Amino acid sequence: MIKNKKEVDQVISKFIGKKGSLIPLLQEVQNFEKYLSKDTMRYISEKTGVHLAQIYGVATFYTMFRLKPQGKHVIRVCKGTACHVSDANTILKAVNSELKLENGNDTTKDGLFTVMEVACLGCCSLAPVIMVDDNTHGKLTPEIIGEVLKKYK
Amino acid sequence: MTTIKVGLASCGLAAGAGEVLTAIEKHLAGKKHKIEVKHTACIGMCFAEPLVEFVSENNESIIYGYVEPEKVGKLIEDYLTGNPQKENVVISDILDAAENKNYAKQERIVLRNCGRINPESIDDYLANNGYKSLEKAIKEMTREKIIDEMKKSGLRGRGGAGFPTGLKWQFAYNSKSDKKYIVCNADEGDPGAFMDRSVLEGDPHSILEGMAIGAYAIGADEGYIYCRAEYPMAIRHLEKAIADARERGFLGSNIMGTDFNFILHIKEGAGAFVCGEETALMASIEGERGMPRIRPPFPAQSGLWGKPTNINNVETFANVAWIILNGSAAYSKFGTKKSAGTKVFALAGKIKNSGLIEVPMGMPLKDVIYGVGGGMKTDKPFKGVQLGGPSGGCVPAHLLDTIVDYDSITSTGAIMGSGGMVVMDTGTCMVDVARFFLNFTQNESCGKCTFCRVGTKRMLEILTRITEGKGKMEDLDTLQDLATNIIKGSLCGLGQTAPNPVLTTLKYFKDEYIAHIVDKKCPAGVCVNLMKYEVIEDKCVGCTACARKCPVKAISGSVKNPHFIDQDKCIKCGICFDVCKFNAIQKS
Numbered sequence: 087m088i089k090n091k092k093e094v095d096q097v098i099s100k101f102i103g104k105k106g107s108l109i110p111l112l113q114e115v116q117n118f119e120k121y122l123s124k125d126t127m128r129y130i131s132e133k134t135g136v137h138l139a140q141i142y143g144v145a146t147f148y149t150m151f152r153l154k155p156q157g158k159h160v161i162r163v164c165k166g167t168a169c170h171v172s173d174a175n176t177i178l179k180a181v182n183s184e185l186k187l188e189n190g191n192d193t194t195k196d197g198l199f200t201v202m203e204v205a206c207l208g209c210c211s212l213a214p215v216i217m218v219d220d221n222t223h224g225k226l227t228p229e230i231i232g233e234v235l236k237k238y239k
Numbered sequence: 240m241t242t243i244k245v246g247l248a249s250c251g252l253a254a255g256a257g258e259v260l261t262a263i264e265k266h267l268a269g270k271k272h273k274i275e276v277k278h279t280a281c282i283g284m285c286f287a288e289p290l291v292e293f294v295s296e297n298n299e300s301i302i303y304g305y306v307e308p309e310k311v312g313k314l315i316e317d318y319l320t321g322n323p324q325k326e327n328v329v330i331s332d333i334l335d336a337a338e339n340k341n342y343a344k345q346e347r348i349v350l351r352n353c354g355r356i357n358p359e360s361i362d363d364y365l366a367n368n369g370y371k372s373l374e375k376a377i378k379e380m381t382r383e384k385i386i387d388e389m390k391k392s393g394l395r396g397r398g399g400a401g402f403p404t405g406l407k408w409q410f411a412y413n414s415k416s417d418k419k420y421i422v423c424n425a426d427e428g429d430p431g432a433f434m435d436r437s438v439l440e441g442d443p444h445s446i447l448e449g450m451a452i453g454a455y456a457i458g459a460d461e462g463y464i465y466c467r468a469e470y471p472m473a474i475r476h477l478e479k480a481i482a483d484a485r486e487r488g489f490l491g492s493n494i495m496g497t498d499f500n501f502i503l504h505i506k507e508g509a510g511a512f513v514c515g516e517e518t519a520l521m522a523s524i525e526g527e528r529g530m531p532r533i534r535p536p537f538p539a540q541s542g543l544w545g546k547p548t549n550i551n552n553v554e555t556f557a558n559v560a561w562i563i564l565n566g567s568a569a570y571s572k573f574g575t576k577k578s579a580g581t582k583v584f585a586l587a588g589k590i591k592n593s594g595l596i597e598v599p600m601g602m603p604l605k606d607v608i609y610g611v612g613g614g615m616k617t618d619k620p621f622k623g624v625q626l627g628g629p630s631g632g633c634v635p636a637h638l639l640d641t642i643v644d645y646d647s648i649t650s651t652g653a654i655m656g657s658g659g660m661v662v663m664d665t666g667t668c669m670v671d672v673a674r675f676f677l678n679f680t681q682n683e684s685c686g687k688c689t690f691c692r693v694g695t696k697r698m699l700e701i702l703t704r705i706t707e708g709k710g711k712m713e714d715l716d717t718l719q720d721l722a723t724n725i726i727k728g729s730l731c732g733l734g735q736t737a738p739n740p741v742l743t744t745l746k747y748f749k750d751e752y753i754a755h756i757v758d759k760k761c762p763a764g765v766c767v768n769l770m771k772y773e774v775i776e777d778k779c780v781g782c783t784a785c786a787r788k789c790p791v792k793a794i795s796g797s798v799k800n801p802h803f804i805d806q807d808k809c810i811k812c813g814i815c816f817d818v819c820k821f822n823a824i825q826k827s
Contacts, residue, residue, distance in 0.1 A: 105544065108526035109509050113468075140527075147528040147685075148509030150468060167431030167625060167661045168587035170675050176812040180790040183810075205512065205679065206430035207469060209250050210587035210661075211285030211594050220471060222253035228790035228812050 088126050090118050098133045108136060108144055112151060121152040149204075157193045157200035159238045162217040166206030172213040178203065180228035181216065184235055198239065240273045241319070244292040246354060248281035248440045249472050250433075250594075254288035255308070262308035263291070266315060274315070280441030282354025283595035284338065287329050290354075293318050302336075304329040341592065341611045346573055346581045349557040350597045353441035358476050361483040364444040370489050372560035376452045377499050385456040385563065386412060392567035393579030394559075398424055398515070398552030399627060399656040400732070401578070401645040407549060410539035411457040414547035419459035422543065422550040423450055424520060425466040425473070428512040429628030430679060432659030434583045435553035437595050439466065439473035442557070443480035449556030451490065451501050452563055457549050460500045465520050467508040477505055512629075512683035516731045517550045519685065530685045531731035552657065554583055574600030578644035588625075588661040591616045598643065605639040608662060619664035623747070627656025629676040629683075630736035632743030633669060652743040654736065668765035669748040670755055673741045674702035680737040691734030694725040698741060707768040710756040718745065767811040770826060776801040778823035785815035785824065 088094055097114045101107035115130065116122055122145050131138040145151040163178045181187075181201055185194050193200045209215045212224025216234070223234050245251075245260045263276055284290060287304025291311070294300050303314065305327050317324050328336040347353075356363035364370070376385055390405030411419060423446060427435040439446065450462050466474055481503055484490045492500045506524050513519045514529040521543050523529035542548025558580065562570045571579040578600040584607065587593050591613035598607060608614070608624065615621055623633040632653035634641065641647050648655045663672065681695035698721050701714045722738030729735050745752065754760050761769045774785075774794075779801040786794040786802055793809040796802030804815070816824045 106506075106524055106526040109523065110507065113507060113509065143528050144526070148511050150510040165430070167628065167659070167672075167675070168593075170430075171588050171661065171663055171667050171672070173812070176790075176810055179810040180812070183791045204469065204510075205428065205683075206432070208427070208433035208436040209253050209285075210431055210433055210585060210659075211250055212253050212288075213587065215253070222249060224250075224253045228810075228814060229788060231790065 087123065088119070088129055091129075093118050094126065094129065095133075098130065102134055108141065109148070112141070112145060116151060120156045121154055123153075155193070155197070157197050159199050159219055161199055161201045161235075162204045162207065163201060164205075164207045164209070164213070164215045164217070165203045166210060166213070168210035168213040169206075169215055174214045176228050177214045177216065177226055177231065180231040181235070184232050199235075240275055240296060242275045242277055242292075242294040243315070244277045244279045244294065246281060246288065246290040246292075247278050248437060249470075250281060250285045251288045251290065256289035258308045259289045259291060259306050259311060262311045263315070266312040272315075272319060278357050278359070279354055280358050281437045281595060283350065283437070283597075284329050284592070285594035286592050287327075290329065293323070299333045301331040301334055302329045303327050338592070338613075341613060344602075344606070344611050345597050346599045347597050348561050348570070348573075348581050349438060349554055349583050350595065351442075351561065352445065353437055353595075356442070358441050358443055359479055361444060361480070361487060364442070368564060369444055370448055370484075372564040373448050373451050373455075373489060374495055376563050377455050377495060377497050380563075382412060382456050382458065385452065388563060388567045389456075389559070390567075392562045392570040393574070393577075394555065394562065394570065395578065395645065396552060397554035397558070397582070397657065399630065399654060401655060404551060404555055407539065407551070408453060408457055410537065411459075411547050411549035414540055416547050418461075418546045419457055420543045420546055420548040421450055421454045421457065421459040421462040422517075422520070422524070422548060423462070423464040423556055424515060424517065424550055424552045425464055425470075426508045426515045426520060427467060427470075427553070427657065428515045428683075429630075429657055429659050431585070431587055431625070431628055431661045432657050433585045434595060434658045436470050436473055437585075438553055438557050438583075439470065440476055443473075443476045444484065445557045445560055446477075446553060447480055447484055447490065447503065449551075449559035450503065451494070452559050453549060453551065453556065454501045455499050457547075459549070460502070462501065462503045463506050463524055463543075464503065465506045465508060465514070465524060468510065474505060474507060481505070511685070512679075513685045513731070513733050516733060519731065520550065521548065528685070530687050531733075533730065554658070575642070575644045577646055582643060582655070582658060584658045584660045586612045586660050586662065589616050589619070589664040589667070590614070590662040600644045601642050603640050603642050604634065607643065607660070608639070612662070615662070615664060617664050617666070619666050622663050622665050622667060623669065625653075625661040625663065625672065625740070626659070627654040627736075627739070628659045629679050630654060630732065630739055631656045631659075632739045633663070633672065633747060634743075635747040638747075652739065652746060654739070666763055666765070668706075668761050668763035669744045669751050670702065670706055670761075671763075671765050673744045674699065674706055676740040677702055677737070680733065684733060684737075688729045688731075688734055690725045690728030691730075691737065694721050694728070695734075695737050697721060698725075698738065702741070705752060705755045706761070706766040708755065708759040708766075710752075712753075712756055714756070715745065715749075715752060764826065770811065771806060772804055772809060772811060772813070772816055773825055773827065774802050774804055775823050775825055778821050780821055780823070782820070784818050784820070788814050788818045790814065
């Protein structure tokens with residue numbers, strides 16, 4: 087199902103016919119749809135004439151695109167080199183345990199949080215780091231994760 | 240008038256610079272102090288964030304670090320009464336400061352404006368020789384002369400490969416076409432590197448100016464900045480810089496009254512490391528999956544949409560305006576014969592002064608780490624430094640006399656790369672680090688070449704096995720074998736360099752691999768499958784400190800009774816070990 091059909095139509099008409107516009111088109115659609123559902127991709131394909139296979143190919147190639155619904159807040163746990171040597175794995179485990187995420191689930195049942203692992207947030211001097219929505223939190227320890235996440239609950 | 244500058248780059252904000260700024264504004268509100276508060280970006284001393292700089296009328300500066308919002312009021316008042324506080328001074332030209340000596344060893348060309356000017360103000364940039372270089376280039380120099388200057392400067396591509404920039408421009412210039420493009424690669428994907436982020440956030444106009452000069456030289460009239468979406472502030476600053484430059488006539492049609500036209504777009508990356516490779520980057524700008532293409536044809540002959548295209552990295556472009564304004568001779572004065580100029584490094588890991596530095600090429604690694612970088616952060620000794628991210632390698636302690644230049648670093652098995660330097664101490668397991676990088680590259684492999692796609696996966700499986708204590712000695716030969724074949728059988732830099740971290744750790748830290756395989760031990764105490772935490776019942780007094788601190792509630796037990804750690808729940812974070820005052824937790 088497409089939630090914001092009007093907005094999707096607007097984005098399509100903004101980019102249609104412009105060269106190299108598939109990625110920004112999908113980015114903008116995802117901004118308000120929160121993820122790219124099968125229906126959304128099919129609809130974009132019908133409207134733009136771009137093959138569905140090509141849209142799906144691009145959507146699955148780049149880590150930014152999500153094919154599943156996403157929580158209200160996105161937690162990006164940095165797994166960059168500096169964070170890795172500063173024990174990012176324990177931070178990730180503490181986040182998952184705080185949010186009671188198990189068995190590879192990345193979104194909480196109440197739909198409040200989605201946890202993602204990212205390659206590097208570029209704040210290496212503050213490792214280990216997580217980013218909740220657009221806010222970066224650095225110099226973390228497993229004990230303070232609960233406190234950090236409380237602000238978003 | 241006194242100026243107070245607050246560093247508001249991503250790293251500063253994460254450390255609380257926003258709260259410090261609010262506290263300063265609140266303190267000054269309603270008072271009649273003659274103080275101007277300015278925003279700036281990252282000066283590179285990230286370890287001491289939040290940073291606040293006081294600049295007097297006579298341009299004397301004091302930079303304070305570790306500033307707390309509650310204490311800024313007193314900091315300001317003490318400064319104004321002529322008794323500036325002496326604690327937490329990081330750099331100053333009038334006071335003794337911890338980092339004065341280390342800072343003096345730097346040469347700042349790329350970072351000339353970072354942390355000094357307000358990146359969102361084109362007037363600040365103009366007041367610091369901004370766009371003078373572009374004016375000189377398009378009004379006084381021929382295209383050939385510019386390319387010649389770039390060649391003479393000896394500048395080599397700062398993205399990592401080190402191809403001479405002037406020569407690259409020459410190729411694009413030589414291609415005959417009605418349309419050409421210039422592209423800035425700002426898809427800084429190396430984990431552990433943040434040089435480009437800091438320049439984009441702190442001095443976006445220098446990139447615009449460098450690109451405009453390049454466009455003029457090769458005959459392009461359109462350009463793209465391909466910036467990763469994980470850098471929202473960089474994108475915001477670039478957007479503002481482009482809008483301001485257009486308004487003032489430094490971009491657009493008939494720039495500065497000449498017949499030179501140049502328009503610039505930003506393309507947000509969508510998260511794919513391989514897009515740092517130039518042909519994959521172009522595929523991504525065209526809206527496709529970012530998969531590398533076979534070269535030749537090189538981008539200079541057939542690039543974006545089949546047109547001649549020149550691609551340089553952020554740091555390369557940041558050098559251009561300085562070189563054109565000051566001349567190639569002034570630039571090649573720095574550095575070594577084959578690697579001229581300076582290089583920006585992002586210091587991270589177990590180093591004291593983590594942050595951003597710029598040093599002349601030719602400086603020994605030892606001086607970078609122990610001099611400019613201030614040495615180790617922990618009391619554990621130095622073990623190795625990872626250069627060049629997942630494409631690079633680990634340089635061990637006995638090679639720290641190696642100098643920073645493309646060829647010397649390559650001879651160790653690492654690469655210069657884009658400038659990430661992650662320092663590791665004896666608490667870092669090298670097998671785990673190699674596994675970490677392989678995990679990254681196999682995830683990011685685009686899948687086009689079989690050896691890269693399948694080979695890195697097999698290498699990762701072997702490394703994982705070793706870190707779990709299930710390795711065999713013949714695994715080491717298989718790793719070596721796979722590495723050689725992946726290098727030979729891959730089309731682009733990602734695959735060709737992916738085995739480097741394994742090869743260098745095998746070369747310099749083979750005994751650690753053997754310890755994992757034969758003794759089933761991780762000497763650094765990192766590999767969780769080879770260790771566990773247990774309570775020594777006789778020593779445990781039941782104070783409950785460990786149970787309260789355990790982030791996953793793996794410790795159970797009642798007051799004054801010995802506690803117990805549930806090994807299935809334990810994440811081996813070591814907090815119980817650290818908090819126990821009775822040495823009742825043992826690590827084995």
